[in-house]
Amino acid sequence: MMAPSPVLVALDVDTVEDALALADGLRGVVGGYKIGSRLFTSRGPTLVRQMVERGDRLFLDLKFHDIPNTVAGAVAAATRLGVWMVNVHASGGLDMMRAAKAAALEEAHKAPTAAPLVIAVTVLTSFDQPALADVGVTSAIADQVQRLAALAQKAGLDGVVASPHEIALIRGTCGPDFAIVTPGIRSAGDQKGDQKRTLPAGQALSAGASYLVVGRPIIGDANPRAAAERIDRECQAVLAQ
């Protein structure tokens, strides 16, 4: 029996037609799809509902960051849409994260449906040390990532998004039952694009990632399904160990 694929495909496209065509072509190979602010802002809840009705697992990557009451309302709305995973910024604080998790559980209980996993973004990978200092954070990036991951766990969240070079640190800090969702997946020979620190899928899983967010190596391939199958085979080999 093969494990469900840990690969979540980033649907970084602009149209519903492109998103649905990609999802239709990859169904059964990958573990789910990520819809970010670009697609959501143009196509929104209608597309999410369409995909959920087709049975797809959706990670709604909108990185909520607001006062606790507002974030709770947004997470409740995402829960009503039927998404499988949703995220918030850990820098929104303990109360905001607790409110997010409570809203997911309460809204799911009302439906009744499964509550989405609620995960946190720690430090955006676009930050370097000077940029972090500009916003008043003088800790080393790794320390800030560790602090925010521990805070997310304390708030009862299900995991964090982490770049390949942060996986081991977070696994060490938060233990085996905390989900780590990792973008920046590239095989040797892939175009890195704007990703600076990358790891091949198998190595990211070996390092402790739970899910891998993969965009261009799949959606930019001439044959997305074949590309996804290659990446999933690499994952299954590690998961079978």
Ligand code: C5P
């Ligand atoms: O195309 P690529 O595989 O680089 O896509 C990675 C996806 O993960 C994109 O949707 C990107 O926005 C997202 N992401 C990322 N790095 C982060 C957080 C999210 O690449 N630190």
